[in-house]
Amino acid sequence: MNFYTYFLRRLLFVVPLLFGITIMAFLIANAVPADPVTANLPQNALNDEDLVQAFREKWGLDKPLHEQYFAYIGNLLQGDMGRSIKTGRPVIEDIQQFLPATMELATLSIFIGLVLGVGVGIISAIYRNSLIDYVSRMFSLIGVSFPVFVLALIGLAVLYGQLGIVAGPGRLGFRTADPPHATGFFLVDSLLAGDLDTFQEAFSHIILPAFILGAYVAGTIARVTRSSLLEVLGMDYMRTARAKGLGERRVLWHGVRNALIPVVTIIGLSYGNLLAGTVLTESIFAWPGIGRYMFRASTSQDFPAIMGVSMLIALIYIIVNFVVDMLYFFLDPRIRGEGR
C-alpha cells in the first residue's frame, strides 16, 4: 500500500468523527436544566423582560434545537465560534489568546516526560528485576497515585516556598512585561527578542509545572517502553542478530528502535491529554491557558466557550492521533506490507 492510499483511508475515517464531535458538543451544551439566562445576567437584569428577551434572541436561545445547530455549524465553517458569554469576546479570539500558554507548557512537559520515560524504561527492561527496575517501577506507581494538584502544592511549598529555587505561580513575575508576541511561547519569544532576563524568568516559572506534568507522562512512557522492549528482546530476530555476530550494542539498538513504535502512540495520546488535562495544573499555577479558560466557562454555563474549547481540544486530539498514524506508516514496515 502506498502512502497516498493510506493517508486517504485514514482521512476518510477522521471526517465523520469530526462531524460527530460537533453534534456531541452541541448536545451536551444543550442538555441543560441550568438556564444560561439566569447564569449570565445579573439579578436586576433578570427582572427586566426586555433585557431577558434580547439576551435570548442574541444567542438564538428562542429557536428550535436543530436550527441552532445548523446555524452554529454554518458559522463554525467560517471560523466563527460565537461570542463567549463570560468575556464578551469572540471565542476564537479567546482561544488564540489562551492556547499558546497551554501549548508551551504541554510541549515542554512532553519533552521532559519523553526523555525521562524512555530512559528509565530502557534501563528497567535491560536490567529487568534488578534494584533499578524495582525502584523505578515503584516510583512510577507512587507518582501516578498522587493527584496532580497535591504534587503541585508539595512542589510549590518545598521548591518555591522553602528553597526558593523556582518561581511561583504565573508565566512571569508581576513586574515583567510579556515578550513581544511572535509565537506566543514566552521561552521562544524572549529569545527571539534577545531578552535573556525575561527568558530566565519565564523558564523559572514554567519548569515546575512542566516537570510535574512531565513526571506523569514519564511514568506511562516508562511502563510502555519497558514492556515493549521486553517483548522485543524475546523476538527471534534479536537472536538472529546475535547469531550473525552483531555486537551487543548494535543488537540492543536494533531492539530499541522497534520497541519504541508503541511509545509513539502513547506520546500522541499524552500530548492530547496534556493539552486538556492541564485544567488542574493551570488552576494551581495560575497559568493563563486554555484549561483555566475551559474551567471558568464550565462554572458559568458559558456554552459558546465550552463548545468551542471542547471541540478544539477534540480536534487537536484527533489531529495528533492522525499524525501518529501517519508516522506509523514510516516506522512500522508491516503496515506497508499488509493490504490493510
Added chain:
Amino acid sequence: MTQTSNSNVATMPAELPPSRFQSLLRAIFFQLRKNPLITIGLLIVVGWFLVSIFAPLLATTEPLAQNVTNRLLTPGTTVELSDGSTFTYHMGTDELGRDIFTRVVYGGRITIPAGLAVIIIGSILGTVVGAIAGYAGGLWDELLMRISELFLAFPTIILALAVTAALGPDLNNAILALVVVWWPTYARLVRSLVLEIKSQEFVEAARSIGAPGRYIVFRTILPNAIAPAIVLATLDIGNAILTFAGLSFLGLGAEPSSPEWGRMVAIGIDFFDQWWMWLYPGLAIASLVMAFNFIGDGLRDVSDPRTRNG
C-alpha cells in the same frame, strides 16, 4: 461478583473448557504469594474501608463542627475546653476551626463510594453495550462503536467538565459525568472479547443444540468475557478516584462544606502556609489510589502472560 460468576460457570455443560475465571483465580493466588505489593495494596484498601465504616468511632469530633477561636491550629495542638478537659487536634484545624483529622477520617465515606459507583455503573453499562455490539454485529455494532469512539475523542476531564457544566455542580452529577466518560473503554473491550468468544466451538455447540440467543449471550459468552473486564475495572478504580477528586477540587463534586478530600485540598490552597490543611487530605487520596494501583499492577501481571513470569 466472584460468586455469581462462578455459579454461572458451574451451570455450564460439562464438556466446556475450564473457564478463564477459574484459571484467573488460580493465577491470582499464585501472584499473591509472589508479589507482596498486591497484599500491601489490599491491606491499605481494607484499612480505608474500615476507617470509613467506623468513622464515627474513630473521629474525635464532628466533621462539620466549627470553632472559630481555634482556627488554623498546627497539628498536635492541645487546647483546654471550658469543662477543664483537654482536646488534641492531631492534624490541626482549618480556617473555620474544624478538626482536620475528623474530616480526613470521614472523607473516605464520600470518595470511596463515588469512585466505586463510577466503575461499577460504567463497567456494567459498557459491558452491556459491548455485548450487544459484539453479538448482534452488523449495523448495531457499527453504530455503537462509532458512538463510543466519539466519547473517546474527548479527553476525560474536558468531557466531565462539559457534562457537569450542563447538569450543574453536584455529587451525583459528578458521578454521572464520570460514568459518561468511563463506559466506552469497557464497551470496546467486551465487544472485542465477545467477537473472539462468539466464534469458538462451545458457543457453536450451544447454538447447535438450539439454545436461545439470550442463553448464549449470558450463559456461554459473557462469563468468559467478564474476567478481563473485572481486571480492567480493578486497574481503573484508582484512576476513577483521582478524577473524582479532581472534579471535587475544581468545585464540581461534593458540596463546598462537606469533608471531601479533593474539596479540602482546594480550600487549603488559599491557606498555602498552613500546609496541614491540604497535605493530609492530599495524602489520603494518594494512599488510597496507590493501594488500588498496587493491586491493579499485580493483576495486570496476572492477566498478561508475557509479564507473568517477570
